[in-house]
Amino acid sequence: MGKTSKVKKTKAGTSSGNVQSLPFNTDKGQHILKNPGVVNAIVEKSALKSTDTVLEVGPGTGNLTVKMLEVAKTVIACEIDPRMIAEVKKRVMGTPLQNKLQVNGGDVMKLEWPFFDVCVANLPYQISSPFVQKLLLHRPLPRYAVLMFQKEFADRLVARPGDKDYSRLSVNVQLLAKVEMLMKVKRTEFRPPPKVDSAVVRIAPKNPPPPVNFVEWEGLLRLCFMRKNKTLSAIFKLSNVVEIIETNYRKVCSFKNKPVPKDLNMKTLIENTLSASGYADSRARKMRVEDFLALLLAFNKADIHFIKNNDNQKILGLLPTFLNSFHVRNCREKHATADKMSAIGGDRRSERRKIAADELARQMSALGGQQQNGHHHKGKI
Numbered sequence: 001m002g003k004t005s006k007v008k009k010t011k012a013g014t015s016s017g018n019v020q021s022l023p024f025n026t027d028k029g030q031h032i033l034k035n036p037g038v039v040n041a042i043v044e045k046s047a048l049k050s051t052d053t054v055l056e057v058g059p060g061t062g063n064l065t066v067k068m069l070e071v072a073k074t075v076i077a078c079e080i081d082p083r084m085i086a087e088v089k090k091r092v093m094g095t096p097l098q099n100k101l102q103v104n105g106g107d108v109m110k111l112e113w114p115f116f117d118v119c120v121a122n123l124p125y126q127i128s129s130p131f132v133q134k135l136l137l138h139r140p141l142p143r144y145a146v147l148m149f150q151k152e153f154a155d156r157l158v159a160r161p162g163d164k165d166y167s168r169l170s171v172n173v174q175l176l177a178k179v180e181m182l183m184k185v186k187r188t189e190f191r192p193p194p195k196v197d198s199a200v201v202r203i204a205p206k207n208p209p210p211p212v213n214f215v216e217w218e219g220l221l222r223l224c225f226m227r228k229n230k231t232l233s234a235i236f237k238l239s240n241v242v243e244i245i246e247t248n249y250r251k252v253c254s255f256k257n258k259p260v261p262k263d264l265n266m267k268t269l270i271e272n273t274l275s276a277s278g279y280a281d282s283r284a285r286k287m288r289v290e291d292f293l294a295l296l297l298a299f300n301k302a303d304i305h306f307i308k309n310n311d312n313q314k315i316l317g318l319l320p321t322f323l324n325s326f327h328v329r330n331c332r333e334k335h336a337t338a339d340k341m342s343a344i345g346g347d348r349r350s351e352r353r354k355i356a357a358d359e360l361a362r363q364m365s366a367l368g369g370q371q372q373n374g375h376h377h378k379g380k381i
Helices: 002-010 013-021 036-046 063-069 082-092 125-137 151-158 168-176 214-224 239-255 266-277 289-301 309-317 321-325 328-342 348-371
Strands: 053-057 074-079 101-105 118-122 144-150 177-185 198-205
Touching (some): 036 063, 036 118, 036 144, 036 177, 036 198, 063 074, 063 082, 082 101, 125 151, 125 168, 151 198, 214 289
Parallel strands (some): 053 074, 074 101
Antiparallel strands (some): 144 198, 177 198
16 A cells, blocks of 8 residues: 555656646546556556557546556557646656657547557547447457446446346447456546546457448347337337338338339238247347347348438448358258257247357358458447
Protein backbone atom coordinates (compact mmCIF):
# COMPACT_ATOMS: atom_id res chain seq x y z
CA MET A 1 0.00 0.00 0.00
CA GLY A 2 2.92 2.34 0.76
CA LYS A 3 4.31 1.97 -2.75
CA THR A 4 0.93 2.56 -4.33
CA SER A 5 0.44 5.77 -2.39
CA LYS A 6 3.85 7.06 -3.44
CA VAL A 7 3.23 6.33 -7.12
CA LYS A 8 -0.10 8.14 -7.00
CA LYS A 9 1.59 11.33 -5.87
CA THR A 10 4.23 11.26 -8.61
CA LYS A 11 2.37 9.45 -11.39
CA ALA A 12 2.60 12.39 -13.80
CA GLY A 13 6.34 12.66 -13.43
CA THR A 14 7.76 16.19 -13.41
CA SER A 15 4.38 17.64 -14.37
CA SER A 16 2.44 16.05 -11.50
CA GLY A 17 1.54 19.41 -10.00
CA ASN A 18 -0.05 20.59 -13.23
CA VAL A 19 -2.01 17.36 -13.63
CA GLN A 20 -3.38 17.48 -10.11
CA SER A 21 -4.84 20.95 -10.79
CA LEU A 22 -5.99 20.18 -14.35
CA PRO A 23 -9.81 20.40 -14.54
CA PHE A 24 -11.42 17.37 -16.18
CA ASN A 25 -14.43 17.58 -18.47
CA THR A 26 -16.73 14.75 -17.41
CA ASP A 27 -19.12 15.60 -20.26
CA LYS A 28 -16.39 14.31 -22.57
CA GLY A 29 -15.88 11.22 -20.45
CA GLN A 30 -12.67 12.45 -18.83
CA HIS A 31 -12.28 10.11 -15.86
CA ILE A 32 -8.58 9.38 -15.35
CA LEU A 33 -7.38 6.09 -13.87
CA LYS A 34 -5.51 7.00 -10.70
CA ASN A 35 -4.59 3.54 -9.37
CA PRO A 36 -1.26 2.37 -10.87
CA GLY A 37 -2.17 -1.19 -9.94
CA VAL A 38 -5.16 -1.07 -12.30
CA VAL A 39 -3.04 0.56 -15.02
CA ASN A 40 -0.41 -2.18 -14.72
CA ALA A 41 -3.09 -4.88 -14.79
CA ILE A 42 -4.55 -3.51 -18.03
CA VAL A 43 -1.13 -3.40 -19.68
CA GLU A 44 -0.39 -6.93 -18.49
CA LYS A 45 -3.71 -8.27 -19.79
CA SER A 46 -3.11 -6.50 -23.11
CA ALA A 47 -0.15 -8.86 -23.65
CA LEU A 48 1.61 -6.40 -25.92
CA LYS A 49 4.58 -7.43 -28.06
CA SER A 50 7.69 -5.36 -28.71
CA THR A 51 6.67 -5.23 -32.38
CA ASP A 52 3.13 -3.96 -31.74
CA THR A 53 1.62 -0.71 -32.90
CA VAL A 54 -1.04 0.24 -30.34
CA LEU A 55 -4.00 2.52 -30.93
CA GLU A 56 -4.93 4.24 -27.67
CA VAL A 57 -8.15 6.23 -27.45
CA GLY A 58 -8.45 8.92 -24.80
CA PRO A 59 -4.95 8.81 -23.25
CA GLY A 60 -5.88 11.48 -20.71
CA THR A 61 -2.77 12.50 -18.80
CA GLY A 62 -0.80 9.53 -20.11
CA ASN A 63 -0.72 7.08 -17.19
CA LEU A 64 -1.58 4.11 -19.42
CA THR A 65 0.27 5.57 -22.41
CA VAL A 66 3.65 5.64 -20.68
CA LYS A 67 3.32 2.04 -19.48
CA MET A 68 2.48 0.82 -22.99
CA LEU A 69 5.33 2.81 -24.54
CA GLU A 70 7.70 0.85 -22.32
CA VAL A 71 6.57 -2.37 -24.02
CA ALA A 72 5.23 -1.66 -27.52
CA LYS A 73 6.99 -0.44 -30.66
CA THR A 74 4.64 2.51 -31.15
CA VAL A 75 1.61 4.02 -29.42
CA ILE A 76 -0.75 6.13 -31.54
CA ALA A 77 -2.81 8.15 -29.07
CA CYS A 78 -6.07 9.74 -30.26
CA GLU A 79 -7.16 12.66 -28.10
CA ILE A 80 -9.73 15.40 -28.70
CA ASP A 81 -8.67 17.71 -25.83
CA PRO A 82 -5.62 19.92 -26.63
CA ARG A 83 -4.80 20.17 -22.91
CA MET A 84 -4.49 16.40 -22.63
CA ILE A 85 -2.41 16.24 -25.80
CA ALA A 86 0.05 18.70 -24.27
CA GLU A 87 0.10 16.72 -21.02
CA VAL A 88 0.81 13.38 -22.72
CA LYS A 89 3.62 14.85 -24.81
CA LYS A 90 5.11 16.46 -21.70
CA ARG A 91 5.19 13.08 -19.95
CA VAL A 92 7.68 11.64 -22.45
CA MET A 93 9.51 14.75 -23.62
CA GLY A 94 13.27 14.28 -23.52
CA THR A 95 13.00 10.54 -22.81
CA PRO A 96 13.66 7.50 -25.06
CA LEU A 97 9.88 7.03 -25.22
CA GLN A 98 9.31 10.31 -27.05
CA ASN A 99 10.05 8.89 -30.51
CA LYS A 100 7.67 5.97 -29.92
CA LEU A 101 4.65 8.20 -29.32
CA GLN A 102 2.40 9.60 -32.05
CA VAL A 103 -0.52 11.80 -31.04
CA ASN A 104 -3.49 12.34 -33.36
CA GLY A 105 -5.72 15.23 -32.33
CA GLY A 106 -9.43 15.04 -33.02
CA ASP A 107 -12.60 13.00 -32.54
CA VAL A 108 -11.69 9.32 -32.84
CA MET A 109 -15.07 8.59 -34.41
CA LYS A 110 -14.31 11.03 -37.24
CA LEU A 111 -10.60 10.39 -37.66
CA GLU A 112 -9.35 7.93 -40.25
CA TRP A 113 -7.75 5.13 -38.28
CA PRO A 114 -4.20 4.06 -39.11
CA PHE A 115 -2.93 0.50 -39.11
CA PHE A 116 -2.59 -0.95 -35.61
CA ASP A 117 -2.11 -4.38 -34.05
CA VAL A 118 -3.91 -3.82 -30.75
CA CYS A 119 -6.33 -1.18 -29.48
CA VAL A 120 -6.28 -0.22 -25.80
CA ALA A 121 -8.69 2.40 -24.55
CA ASN A 122 -10.39 3.91 -21.53
CA LEU A 123 -13.35 5.02 -23.64
CA PRO A 124 -15.77 7.87 -23.07
CA TYR A 125 -18.82 5.76 -22.29
CA GLN A 126 -21.14 7.71 -24.59
CA ILE A 127 -19.30 6.37 -27.68
CA SER A 128 -19.11 2.73 -26.57
CA SER A 129 -21.53 1.23 -29.10
CA PRO A 130 -20.45 3.19 -32.21
CA PHE A 131 -16.81 2.64 -31.28
CA VAL A 132 -17.24 -1.14 -31.14
CA GLN A 133 -18.99 -1.02 -34.51
CA LYS A 134 -16.17 1.01 -36.07
CA LEU A 135 -13.59 -1.33 -34.54
CA LEU A 136 -15.20 -4.46 -35.98
CA LEU A 137 -15.59 -2.89 -39.42
CA HIS A 138 -12.01 -1.56 -39.53
CA ARG A 139 -9.68 -3.17 -42.07
CA PRO A 140 -7.23 -4.70 -41.68
CA LEU A 141 -8.61 -6.24 -38.52
CA PRO A 142 -6.55 -5.75 -35.35
CA ARG A 143 -5.44 -8.75 -33.32
CA TYR A 144 -7.71 -7.66 -30.48
CA ALA A 145 -8.83 -4.68 -28.43
CA VAL A 146 -8.72 -4.23 -24.65
CA LEU A 147 -11.37 -1.68 -23.78
CA MET A 148 -12.76 -0.07 -20.63
CA PHE A 149 -16.55 0.23 -20.66
CA GLN A 150 -19.34 1.07 -18.27
CA LYS A 151 -19.94 -2.24 -16.47
CA GLU A 152 -23.54 -2.55 -17.67
CA PHE A 153 -22.42 -2.23 -21.29
CA ALA A 154 -19.61 -4.74 -20.72
CA ASP A 155 -22.09 -7.19 -19.20
CA ARG A 156 -24.21 -6.99 -22.35
CA LEU A 157 -21.18 -7.56 -24.59
CA VAL A 158 -20.16 -10.80 -22.87
CA ALA A 159 -23.66 -12.10 -22.02
CA ARG A 160 -24.47 -15.64 -23.10
CA PRO A 161 -27.81 -17.16 -24.17
CA GLY A 162 -30.15 -17.23 -21.19
CA ASP A 163 -28.40 -14.42 -19.29
CA LYS A 164 -30.56 -11.45 -18.32
CA ASP A 165 -28.24 -9.09 -20.20
CA TYR A 166 -28.29 -11.14 -23.42
CA SER A 167 -29.38 -8.80 -26.21
CA ARG A 168 -29.09 -7.94 -29.87
CA LEU A 169 -25.79 -6.22 -29.02
CA SER A 170 -24.46 -9.47 -27.53
CA VAL A 171 -25.35 -11.48 -30.64
CA ASN A 172 -24.04 -8.91 -33.12
CA VAL A 173 -20.67 -8.54 -31.43
CA GLN A 174 -20.27 -12.28 -30.79
CA LEU A 175 -21.03 -12.97 -34.46
CA LEU A 176 -17.94 -10.97 -35.40
CA ALA A 177 -15.65 -11.44 -32.41
CA LYS A 178 -14.71 -13.44 -29.36
CA VAL A 179 -15.42 -11.36 -26.26
CA GLU A 180 -14.10 -11.90 -22.75
CA MET A 181 -14.47 -10.05 -19.45
CA LEU A 182 -10.97 -9.35 -18.12
CA MET A 183 -11.52 -7.36 -14.94
CA LYS A 184 -13.93 -5.09 -13.09
CA VAL A 185 -12.91 -1.62 -11.96
CA LYS A 186 -14.59 0.30 -9.14
CA ARG A 187 -15.64 3.89 -9.77
CA THR A 188 -13.35 4.98 -6.92
CA GLU A 189 -10.30 4.08 -9.04
CA PHE A 190 -10.89 7.16 -11.23
CA ARG A 191 -10.43 10.89 -10.79
CA PRO A 192 -13.02 12.36 -10.85
CA PRO A 193 -15.07 9.23 -10.07
CA PRO A 194 -17.85 8.42 -12.57
CA LYS A 195 -21.34 7.55 -11.37
CA VAL A 196 -21.00 3.86 -12.29
CA ASP A 197 -18.47 1.04 -12.04
CA SER A 198 -16.47 -0.04 -15.08
CA ALA A 199 -15.12 -3.23 -16.61
CA VAL A 200 -12.35 -4.15 -19.03
CA VAL A 201 -13.25 -6.40 -21.97
CA ARG A 202 -11.11 -8.04 -24.62
CA ILE A 203 -12.65 -8.12 -28.11
CA ALA A 204 -10.83 -10.36 -30.58
CA PRO A 205 -12.30 -10.01 -34.11
CA LYS A 206 -12.81 -13.23 -36.04
CA ASN A 207 -10.37 -13.20 -38.93
CA PRO A 208 -11.62 -13.75 -41.53
CA PRO A 209 -15.05 -12.54 -40.43
CA PRO A 210 -18.03 -14.82 -41.09
CA PRO A 211 -19.41 -14.40 -44.65
CA VAL A 212 -22.76 -13.00 -43.58
CA ASN A 213 -24.88 -10.33 -45.25
CA PHE A 214 -25.08 -7.96 -42.30
CA VAL A 215 -28.11 -6.09 -43.65
CA GLU A 216 -30.14 -9.29 -43.54
CA TRP A 217 -28.63 -10.42 -40.26
CA GLU A 218 -29.54 -7.14 -38.58
CA GLY A 219 -33.05 -7.24 -40.01
CA LEU A 220 -33.66 -10.73 -38.63
CA LEU A 221 -32.28 -9.87 -35.18
CA ARG A 222 -34.41 -6.74 -34.90
CA LEU A 223 -37.52 -8.86 -35.35
CA CYS A 224 -36.40 -11.67 -33.05
CA PHE A 225 -35.40 -9.32 -30.22
CA MET A 226 -38.37 -6.98 -30.47
CA ARG A 227 -39.89 -9.27 -27.81
CA LYS A 228 -37.02 -11.51 -26.82
CA ASN A 229 -39.02 -13.49 -24.24
CA LYS A 230 -41.72 -14.51 -26.71
CA THR A 231 -41.45 -17.52 -29.00
CA LEU A 232 -40.43 -16.88 -32.58
CA SER A 233 -43.74 -18.37 -33.67
CA ALA A 234 -45.61 -15.67 -31.74
CA ILE A 235 -43.41 -12.87 -33.09
CA PHE A 236 -43.63 -13.95 -36.73
CA LYS A 237 -47.44 -14.19 -36.51
CA LEU A 238 -47.75 -10.46 -35.82
CA SER A 239 -49.57 -8.77 -38.69
CA ASN A 240 -47.00 -5.99 -39.14
CA VAL A 241 -44.17 -8.54 -39.26
CA VAL A 242 -45.99 -10.67 -41.83
CA GLU A 243 -46.66 -7.55 -43.90
CA ILE A 244 -42.98 -6.52 -43.89
CA ILE A 245 -41.82 -10.00 -44.87
CA GLU A 246 -44.38 -10.30 -47.67
CA THR A 247 -43.27 -6.94 -49.10
CA ASN A 248 -39.67 -8.15 -49.13
CA TYR A 249 -40.72 -11.49 -50.62
CA ARG A 250 -42.40 -9.77 -53.56
CA LYS A 251 -39.34 -7.57 -54.13
CA VAL A 252 -37.05 -10.59 -54.21
CA CYS A 253 -39.34 -12.41 -56.63
CA SER A 254 -39.35 -9.35 -58.88
CA PHE A 255 -35.55 -9.14 -58.97
CA LYS A 256 -35.30 -12.86 -59.66
CA ASN A 257 -37.96 -12.66 -62.39
CA LYS A 258 -39.80 -15.27 -60.39
CA PRO A 259 -43.61 -15.19 -60.40
CA VAL A 260 -45.29 -14.70 -57.04
CA PRO A 261 -47.52 -17.72 -56.33
CA LYS A 262 -51.17 -16.80 -56.88
CA ASP A 263 -52.17 -18.70 -53.75
CA LEU A 264 -49.40 -17.11 -51.63
CA ASN A 265 -50.23 -17.15 -47.93
CA MET A 266 -47.24 -15.52 -46.29
CA LYS A 267 -48.34 -16.34 -42.75
CA THR A 268 -48.51 -20.04 -43.65
CA LEU A 269 -45.15 -19.92 -45.48
CA ILE A 270 -43.51 -18.36 -42.42
CA GLU A 271 -45.11 -20.89 -40.06
CA ASN A 272 -44.03 -23.83 -42.23
CA THR A 273 -40.48 -22.49 -42.52
CA LEU A 274 -40.20 -21.96 -38.77
CA SER A 275 -41.61 -25.40 -38.07
CA ALA A 276 -39.23 -27.11 -40.49
CA SER A 277 -36.26 -25.24 -39.03
CA GLY A 278 -37.08 -26.44 -35.51
CA TYR A 279 -37.03 -22.90 -34.08
CA ALA A 280 -40.77 -22.14 -33.87
CA ASP A 281 -40.83 -22.55 -30.07
CA SER A 282 -37.43 -20.92 -29.49
CA ARG A 283 -36.96 -17.58 -27.77
CA ALA A 284 -34.32 -15.07 -28.87
CA ARG A 285 -32.94 -14.71 -25.35
CA LYS A 286 -31.84 -18.36 -25.38
CA MET A 287 -30.59 -18.70 -28.97
CA ARG A 288 -26.91 -18.95 -29.88
CA VAL A 289 -25.26 -17.09 -32.75
CA GLU A 290 -25.22 -20.38 -34.66
CA ASP A 291 -28.97 -20.73 -34.12
CA PHE A 292 -29.67 -17.33 -35.67
CA LEU A 293 -27.44 -18.21 -38.61
CA ALA A 294 -29.29 -21.47 -39.16
CA LEU A 295 -32.61 -19.64 -38.89
CA LEU A 296 -31.53 -17.06 -41.47
CA LEU A 297 -30.48 -19.89 -43.75
CA ALA A 298 -33.88 -21.56 -43.43
CA PHE A 299 -35.73 -18.33 -44.22
CA ASN A 300 -33.50 -17.48 -47.18
CA LYS A 301 -34.03 -20.88 -48.74
CA ALA A 302 -37.75 -20.12 -48.67
CA ASP A 303 -37.01 -16.76 -50.38
CA ILE A 304 -37.82 -14.93 -47.16
CA HIS A 305 -35.40 -12.05 -46.69
CA PHE A 306 -34.90 -9.24 -44.21
CA ILE A 307 -34.16 -5.90 -45.85
CA LYS A 308 -35.08 -2.26 -45.38
CA ASN A 309 -37.07 -0.22 -47.87
CA ASN A 310 -33.94 1.65 -48.93
CA ASP A 311 -31.95 -1.54 -49.49
CA ASN A 312 -33.61 -2.56 -52.76
CA GLN A 313 -30.35 -2.47 -54.68
CA LYS A 314 -28.85 -4.99 -52.28
CA ILE A 315 -31.48 -7.63 -52.94
CA LEU A 316 -29.50 -9.12 -55.81
CA GLY A 317 -26.63 -9.82 -53.44
CA LEU A 318 -28.72 -11.21 -50.62
CA LEU A 319 -27.48 -14.77 -50.77
CA PRO A 320 -24.07 -14.83 -49.08
CA THR A 321 -21.60 -17.58 -49.79
CA PHE A 322 -22.43 -19.62 -46.72
CA LEU A 323 -26.03 -20.03 -47.88
CA ASN A 324 -25.06 -21.41 -51.27
CA SER A 325 -22.39 -23.66 -49.81
CA PHE A 326 -24.31 -25.13 -46.90
CA HIS A 327 -24.60 -28.87 -47.52
CA VAL A 328 -28.28 -29.58 -46.97
CA ARG A 329 -27.83 -33.20 -47.97
CA ASN A 330 -25.45 -33.80 -45.08
CA CYS A 331 -27.89 -32.12 -42.73
CA ARG A 332 -30.74 -34.31 -43.93
CA GLU A 333 -28.67 -37.41 -43.27
CA LYS A 334 -27.97 -36.19 -39.75
CA HIS A 335 -31.63 -35.26 -39.31
CA ALA A 336 -32.47 -38.89 -40.10
CA THR A 337 -30.25 -39.87 -37.19
CA ALA A 338 -32.11 -37.40 -34.99
CA ASP A 339 -35.44 -38.92 -36.08
CA LYS A 340 -34.23 -42.34 -34.97
CA MET A 341 -33.19 -40.89 -31.64
CA SER A 342 -36.71 -39.56 -31.08
CA ALA A 343 -37.99 -43.15 -31.20
CA ILE A 344 -36.03 -43.88 -28.04
CA GLY A 345 -37.07 -40.74 -26.21
CA GLY A 346 -34.83 -38.10 -27.80
CA ASP A 347 -36.07 -34.58 -28.52
CA ARG A 348 -36.10 -34.46 -32.33
CA ARG A 349 -36.66 -30.74 -32.70
CA SER A 350 -33.94 -29.86 -30.22
CA GLU A 351 -31.53 -32.27 -31.88
CA ARG A 352 -32.34 -30.90 -35.34
CA ARG A 353 -31.66 -27.35 -34.20
CA LYS A 354 -28.31 -28.37 -32.77
CA ILE A 355 -27.37 -30.35 -35.88
CA ALA A 356 -28.30 -27.51 -38.24
CA ALA A 357 -26.46 -24.89 -36.19
CA ASP A 358 -23.35 -27.02 -35.67
CA GLU A 359 -23.20 -27.98 -39.33
CA LEU A 360 -23.58 -24.35 -40.38
CA ALA A 361 -20.78 -23.33 -38.05
CA ARG A 362 -18.54 -26.03 -39.56
CA GLN A 363 -19.36 -24.94 -43.10
CA MET A 364 -18.72 -21.29 -42.30
CA SER A 365 -15.37 -22.17 -40.77
CA ALA A 366 -14.38 -24.08 -43.89
CA LEU A 367 -15.57 -21.32 -46.22
CA GLY A 368 -14.33 -18.33 -44.27
CA GLY A 369 -11.10 -18.02 -46.23
CA GLN A 370 -13.04 -17.45 -49.43
CA GLN A 371 -14.48 -14.23 -48.02
CA GLN A 372 -11.30 -12.43 -47.01
CA ASN A 373 -11.46 -10.13 -50.01
CA GLY A 374 -15.25 -10.06 -50.23
CA HIS A 375 -17.63 -7.20 -49.59
CA HIS A 376 -19.01 -6.85 -46.09
CA HIS A 377 -22.17 -4.86 -45.54
CA LYS A 378 -22.14 -2.31 -42.80
CA GLY A 379 -24.86 -2.18 -40.19
CA LYS A 380 -25.55 -0.90 -36.72
CA ILE A 381 -24.49 -3.03 -33.81
